[in-house]
Amino acid sequence: MSTLTFFNLDYIIDRFGCKVFVETGLGDGNGIAFASKYPFEWLFSSEIDEKTASRFKNCLMRYLPRKERIIVGVDRSVNFLQNLLPKLCEADSILFWLDAHFPGSNNGKDYLFEKDKSIRFPLEQEIEIINEIRPNNKDVIIIDDLRVYKKGNCDEKNSLEECGLDYISHYDNKIFDKLKPRFQLYEINLDTGYLVCFPKK
Numbered sequence: 580m581s582t583l584t585f586f587n588l589d590y591i592i593d594r595f596g597c598k599v600f601v602e603t604g605l606g607d608g609n610g611i612a613f614a615s616k617y618p619f620e621w622l623f624s625s626e627i628d629e630k631t632a633s634r635f636k637n638c639l640m641r642y643l644p645r646k647e648r649i650i651v652g653v654d655r656s657v658n659f660l661q662n663l664l665p666k667l668c669e670a671d672s673i674l675f676w677l678d679a680h681f682p683g684s685n686n687g688k689d690y691l692f693e694k695d696k697s698i699r700f701p702l703e704q705e706i707e708i709i710n711e712i713r714p715n716n717k718d719v720i721i722i723d724d725l726r727v728y729k730k731g732n733c734d735e736k737n738s739l740e741e742c743g744l745d746y747i748s749h750y751d752n753k754i755f756d757k758l759k760p761r762f763q764l765y766e767i768n769l770d771t772g773y774l775v776c777f778p779k780k
Contacts, residue, residue, distance in 0.1 A: 581723035581770045583610045583676055588617050595719050595778065597674040599623070599667055603656035603705055604678035608635040611651075614676070615643040621667075622649045625659035657704045664712040672778075673713070675720040677705055702728065706757045717778040720762065725772030728754050 591597060600619045602610050605626035614622055626632040632653045640646055652659050667673065702722065709718065754774075758764055762776035 583613050595672045597672045599670045599673045602676040608639045624651045625656045629653050656701050660708045672717045677722045720776035722774040
């Protein structure tokens with residue numbers, strides 16, 4: 580189990596001037612609900628599963644502060660980012676919460692129900708889009724479920740292998756290579772593993 584509540588968003592906002600929050604993978608809505616407590620000018624979330632997005636809009640969203648700032652799109656995260664980020668060129672720093680893994684799992688679907696790996700594991704493409712559209716911005720990226728992308732990286736049962744989920748692992752990736760040129764990387768081996776990416780000076 581991973582959660583954005585683990586992080587001190589006040590510190591991130593103050594240090595890096597993040598005025599916009601962008602999330603990939605709405606899930607149960609807890610990420611954007613937590614972020615809505617902070618003074619972001621806009622909060623965006625993408626969700627590939629229409630039922631999940633509708634449930635959030637009809638239930639939880641109505642209770643969030645200043646909900647007019649919150650926009651939830653139903654689309655693949657890569658399409659969502661490609662369409663959204665060019666419109667945010669005036670935002671010097673965005674806080675990204677990249678939580679798009681295993682679409683449909685919030686509705687009880689099996690991890691492997693989506694056969695297309697680019698949809699099941701969109702993280703590499705998401706990073707590529709951020710780098711391409713916002714190459715010189717001072718963005719902050721927080722990634723969860725690092726155990727999917729790196730072996731033996733989490734407190735929660737240590738690894739996918741020990742959880743009996745090694746068949747969904749995806750270690751042949753270039754995630755660290757794509758992030759290192761722009762970001763200082765900090766791994767946190769709690770829950771299912773986090774990767775915090777602060778912009779280099």
